[in-house]
Amino acid sequence: MRNRTIFLTFLVLIMGFAATAQANLLQNPGFEDNGGDETSADWWAGTSNAKVKADMDGPPRTGDWQMAVISWELGGTGNFYQDVTVGESTDYVYTMWARRATWGGLSGSYGMKVEWYAGVTLLGSASEDISAGLAADWQEFSLSATSAADCDSARVIIEFVGVDKVGMFDDASFLASTGVPEPATMALLGMGGLALLRRRKASSIS
Numbered sequence: 785m786r787n788r789t790i791f792l793t794f795l796v797l798i799m800g801f802a803a804t805a806q807a808n809l810l811q812n813p814g815f816e817d818n819g820g821d822e823t824s825a826d827w828w829a830g831t832s833n834a835k836v837k838a839d840m841d842g843p844p845r846t847g848d849w850q851m852a853v854i855s856w857e858l859g860g861t862g863n864f865y866q867d868v869t870v871g872e873s874t875d876y877v878y879t880m881w882a883r884r885a886t887w888g889g890l891s892g893s894y895g896m897k898v899e900w901y902a903g904v905t906l907l908g909s910a911s912e913d914i915s916a917g918l919a920a921d922w923q924e925f926s927l928s929a930t931s932a933a934d935c936d937s938a939r940v941i942i943e944f945v946g947v948d949k950v951g952m953f954d955d956a957s958f959l960a961s962t963g964v965p966e967p968a969t970m971a972l973l974g975m976g977g978l979a980l981l982r983r984r985k986a987s988s989i990s
């Protein structure tokens with residue numbers, strides 16, 4: 785009876801977790817892991833004019849660091865990005881918090897972009913220009929996109945072309961947008977619960 789209660793509690797906990805939790809596929813999403821002021825952030829790649837700053841016309845949104853695009857370097861053009869493993873034909877939501885310096889002009893563009901790959905072959909992309917929405921205060925931007933068939937990875941990108949305004953970025957996420965676990969996943973989790981119960985039984989006998 786006690787074991788049955790433990791099993792049911794375990795199952796309910798697992799079901800609740802599976803139904804609500806969506807793992808952020810991005811590593812170091814808040815740019816907190818890095819080599820110090822004006823270096824790149826761990827896990828992120830990109831052009832040298834994208835670099836972490838403790839302060840850039842204001843503090844990060846959270847933590848001690850933000851990614852800043854230094855618009856006067858490299859003609860204000862470049863990108864920063866991270867590659868993640870994804871499933872085929874799956875819906876994803878990419879979000880990024882961003883703001884711009886209070887000084888500087890308004891030319892050029894900032895955009896969120898996702899590229900879908902099979903190995904090194906580019907299959908397609910989705911993008912959204914966020915230039916017009918950038919303001920002095922932090923705001924969250926999002927881009928929803930469906931991965932290509934045969935896709936195995938995504939490049940999650942902030943790209944900028946000819947910008948003469950400094951842009952700041954923090955707290956990114958890239959999530960599968962479905963919140964309901966598949967029946968096969970639930971069956972596996974249930975089997976995990978049963979295995980745990982069996983092990984408990986076996987250890988209580990010995």
Ligand SMILES: [Ca+2]
Nearest residue numbers: 814846847849
């Ligand atoms: Ca941060």
